[in-house]
Amino acid sequence: MNVSALTAAELGRRLRGCGLSLRTGAFVALVRSSVPSVAEGIGALYADFPLEENSDFADFHIGLEPPRDLRRWIYPQIVFDFDGHAPFKPLPFDQAFPMFEWGLNWCVSSHSHQYLIIHAAVMEKDGFAVIMPAPPGSGKSTLCAALVNRGWRLLSDELALIRKDDGQAVPLPRPVSLKNASIEVIRNFEPTAFINRECRDTIKGTVAHMKPPRDAVLRAQETAKPGWVIFPRYRKDAATVLQARPKGGTLMAVADNAFNYSLLGTAGFHMLADMIDACDCYDFTYSNLDQAIEVFAALQPPAP
Amino acid sequence: MLTTEWVVDGDAALLLRQWGDECVVYNSVSGDTHLLNALGGVALTSLLQAPATADGLAQRVASQLGFEADEALLETIGTLLGDFERIGLIRQHPLQ
Numbered sequence: 001m002n003v004s005a006l007t008a009a010e011l012g013r014r015l016r017g018c019g020l021s022l023r024t025g026a027f028v029a030l031v032r033s034s035v036p037s038v039a040e041g042i043g044a045l046y047a048d049f050p051l052e053e054n055s056d057f058a059d060f061h062i063g064l065e066p067p068r069d070l071r072r073w074i075y076p077q078i079v080f081d082f083d084g085h086a087p088f089k090p091l092p093f094d095q096a097f098p099m100f101e102w103g104l105n106w107c108v109s110s111h112s113h114q115y116l117i118i119h120a121a122v123m124e125k126d127g128f129a130v131i132m133p134a135p136p137g138s139g140k141s142t143l144c145a146a147l148v149n150r151g152w153r154l155l156s157d158e159l160a161l162i163r164k165d166d167g168q169a170v171p172l173p174r175p176v177s178l179k180n181a182s183i184e185v186i187r188n189f190e191p192t193a194f195i196n197r198e199c200r201d202t203i204k205g206t207v208a209h210m211k212p213p214r215d216a217v218l219r220a221q222e223t224a225k226p227g228w229v230i231f232p233r234y235r236k237d238a239a240t241v242l243q244a245r246p247k248g249g250t251l252m253a254v255a256d257n258a259f260n261y262s263l264l265g266t267a268g269f270h271m272l273a274d275m276i277d278a279c280d281c282y283d284f285t286y287s288n289l290d291q292a293i294e295v296f297a298a299l300q301p302p303a304p
Numbered sequence: 305m306l307t308t309e310w311v312v313d314g315d316a317a318l319l320l321r322q323w324g325d326e327c328v329v330y331n332s333v334s335g336d337t338h339l340l341n342a343l344g345g346v347a348l349t350s351l352l353q354a355p356a357t358a359d360g361l362a363q364r365v366a367s368q369l370g371f372e373a374d375e376a377l378l379e380t381i382g383t384l385l386g387d388f389e390r391i392g393l394i395r396q397h398p399l400q
Contacts (some may be wrong), residue, residue, distance in 0.1 A: 248326025252339050262335050266319060269330040269337065273321045 004047035012039045019061075021052035025172040025220045026161070027112070029104060030058035033096070035078065038064050041097035044196055045175040045209055048217040060107040064096050082107060091202075098199050098207050101177060105158050108172065109259040115161040115170060116271045117259040122155035122169050123147050128227030128301050129169040131160050131279070133257035136204075139234025139286070142182040145210050146289045147296060149190040154216035155224065159259075164267060167274050168223035173216040175209035183208045189289055227302050229254060229281045240291040243283045250281040278302060308396040310385055311355040312348075318393065320349065334392050343369070347384055351394060358382055 003011065003022070014020045019032040020042065033039070052058070063081035067090055076093035079086050080103040087106065091099050109117050120133035121144035130152075134140040141157050148154040154173050161170040178186055178195065183206065187195060194211040229250055230242075251272055255261045261268045280302045286292040312318065317332040327345025330337050340348060343365065350356065350364045362381045366373035388394045 246326050247323035248321075248328045248339050251321070251328050252337065255337055265335065266317075266330065266332045269319055269332075273319075273328065276323075277321070 001051050001053055002047065003042065003049050003051060006043075006051075008039070008043055011043050012036070015039050015042070021055060021058060022046060023050045023052050023220075024104070024174055025156075026170055027059045027108060027172070028052050028055065028057065029060045029062055029107070031062050031064075031100070033064040033100075035064055035066075035093070035096045037094065037096050038100055041100065041196060041209070044194065045211045047211070048214045060104070060111070062100070062103060062107070064100055064103075066093060095199055095202050097196075097209075098202055098204075101175065101209060104174070108159055108161075112161070113260050113263060115163060116261065116264060116268055116275075118160040118162065118254060119158065119257045119259065120160040120254075121157045122160045122171075122224075123152035124155055124169070124224040125152050126301070127224060129155060129224035130228040130230055130296070130299070131169070131226055131254075131275075132230050132232050133160070133254050134232055135257070138232055139182070140232055141177050141179070142185055142234065143232050143286070143289070143292060145176045145178060145182075145186045145193070146189055146293060148176070148213055148216065149186075149193055150293045150297075152296070153219060153224075154212050162226070162271055162275060163223065164271060167226065167271060167278070169226050170223050171216070171220045173212045173220050175212060178208050178210055180205045185289070186210060226275050226279050228299060229276065229279045230284050231282070232284045232286065234287065235285055236287055238285050238287045240288060240295055241283075241285045242295050243285075245281045245283050247276050247281055251276045307357060307399045309355045309357045309399050310351060310361065310388075310394050311397045312351050313392060313395050318348075318352065320345070320352075322349075329393065331392060336391065338391060338393075343380065344384055344388075347381065348388065348393065351388075355397060357399065358385055361385070 016034045019030045022029050061083050067079050077090035078093050078096040079090045080088050080099050120131050121140050122129050144157045155171040157176040163170050195208050198206050198208045200206045319330040321328045325342040327340040346365050362373045362378045
């Protein structure tokens with residue numbers, strides 16, 4: 001059964017009560033919250049996601065509730081609870097849904113060391129995955145949102161999960177996080193894409209989330225072979241340029257964008273080096289999304 | 305004058321990958337990863353095969369890369385060896 005099978009009332013009742021067992025790719029999150037915006041966000045953006053109806057197990061036990069003290073009346077806030085602990089400071093109450101998204105990213109990146117985890121968007125076409133690591137502000141999520149509306153399958157807009165035993169990229173399809181001007185850019189680029197209500201004045205500015213394409217959710221167990229590592233960089237009015245970059249420097253740069261490369265030790269080095277070995281590596285500068293789509297459509301699979 | 309030769313630190317368990325002119329070395333003791341240029345990669349690979357004095361290493365590297373083992377190369381190798389020692393890849397050993 002999917003989230004969409006629940007009425008809004010039933011979804012809210014589950015979230016307030018025993019919790020909602022939500023499967024996102026390889027993980028199950030048991031989510032509890034009495035906050036209406038959390039139910040609204042999950043109902044709208046996770047409609048196609050399966051529920052784990054008959055399982056007592058969840059990878060992450062998450063709660064989002066106001067603090068139980070006077071602050072809830074003076075300055076309404078929200079606390080992210082993970083397994084009975086609050087790993088973050090509270091945020092303003094109206095940021096509850098973004099906090100759910102950020103918190104769930106943290107759960108995966110901090111606890112799932114069976115994977116090499118890279119801060120990167122990942123999309124797939126014809127069995128090959130493009131890994132796009134990049135720091136905030138590089139236009140990674142904007143480009144990712146555009147590509148997944150033009151034939152690329154979304155694996156993740158935030159976390160590349162590379163499996164230890166075979167180097168495959170494991171999907172973690174979730175809503176695509178958009179910030180500030182990129183929200184309007186994607187609304188104009190693909191008017192049929194569903195983007196939820198904007199949340200203003202967060203630490204990242206104004207944020208909103210794009211619903212992942214249904215196909216990406218249905219194929220969430222289908223891994224892909226890394227084929228390209230591309231560092232995107234949005235620059236206003238820049239020409240569209242895809243330029244090969246050396247593999248050694250690329251390994252170093254990807255390691256800088258990995259959450260657990262050092263923690264994995266020699267296994268992490270082998271996994272990353274094998275991935276770089278198998279991929280063609282590029283820098284990509286862009287300002288025009290249509291031209292960017294054309295460049296990505298022309299990518300050739302790496303030589304075996 | 306005491307002459308020393310340079311050896312790869314026995315505890316260092318280095319892992320190397322070479323791509324064209326670049327070499328990436330992972331030190332499994334420190335957990336550090338280093339990016340080396342072509343000269344650095346050839347020099348370290350050579351030291352992994354057998355210890356060498358600075359002069360001897362310059363000869364080997366020159367032979368492999370088709371350079372002349374002149375003063376400039378010897379000076380560069382000296383700097384490189386100091387860098388390798390500083391980041392814990394190699395150590396000095398008194399020549400028997």
